[in-house]
Amino acid sequence: MNIILLGPPGAGKGTQARMLVDERNMIQLSTGDMLREAKDSGTEMGRIVADVMARGELVTDEIVIGLIREKLQGDTGGGLIFDGFPRTLKQADALAELLEENGQTLDKVIELRVNDEALVSRITARSTCASCGEVYNDLTKPIPADGKCVNCGGTEFKRRADDNAESLKKRLMEYYKQTSPLIGYYYAKGQHCRVDGLGEMDEVKAAIAEKLQG
Ligand code: ADP
Secondary structure, three states: OOEEEEOOOOOOHHHHHHHHHHHHOOEEEEHHHHHHHHHHOOOHHHHHHHHHHHHOOOOOHHHHHHHHHHHHOOOOOOOEEEEOOOOOHHHHHHHHHHHHHOOOOOOEEEEEEOOHHHHHHHHHOEEEEOOOOOEEEOOOEOOOOOOOOOOOOOOOEEOOOOOOHHHHHHHHHHHHHHHOHHHHHHHHOOOEEEEEOOOOHHHHHHHHHHHHHO
16 A cells, blocks of 8 residues: 655654554655755765755755655555655656556555644654654653663754754745645545544554555
C-alpha cells in the first residue's frame, strides 16, 4: 500500500511516518529529509537548496521530483509513505506518472488536520535526537533530565535551521498557497481522507490505522 501524508509543517507527518515504518515495514520517503541530507553532505545541490529551505520557501519541482524518481526505482518494502511530497500540483502530476511507470498505485492520501496555533507552538518548541531522529518538544515531551534520548541513549540534540517563527510563517503561507490545493485534487480522485492531527500521538496513529483499513 502506498500512501501520502499531507498536512502543514508541524502536523506530525514525520512522527506518524516513523511509526508506520516501525510497525508495517513501510518505507518513508521524506523530501525534507533528503534535502537536508544533500545540504549536510555539501553537494552542489545541497548548496543550492540550503538558503531556500532556511527561508521556508519551496525548492524547485525539478529537484524534488528527481529525488523521488530515484527512490521509486529502489526497494518499495511494505509500501511507500510520501512525507512532504507532493507539495505542488505539478509534483502531484509527476508522482502519478512515476508510479504508473513503475507499475505502482497510490492507495490513500491522509490529510493531518491541525490548527495554526498548535503548529506554531509545536514547531518553535521542537528538537530532535541527532543520532536517531526521535522528536522532542520543550512543552509536551521534553528531553529527559539525564540528557539521554529515550530511544537510543544519544546525548546530542538539534533544532532545525528553519524551525523559527519567521521561516515558519513563510512555510505556512507556502502550504496554503501551493500545497492545500492538493486536498481538492485528491478528493476529486476519491483518494483523500482526513484525520484529526491534534490528539495524542497514539490517538492519531489509531485514526490513521482505521483509514488504512477502510
Ligand atoms: P515541514 O513539513 O516541517 O516544513 P519538511 O522537512 O517536509 O518540513 O521540509 C523542509 C523544507 O524542505 C521545506 O520548507 C522546503 O524548503 C523543502 N521541501 C521539502 N519537500 C519539498 C517539496 N516536495 N517541494 C519543494 N520543497 C520541499
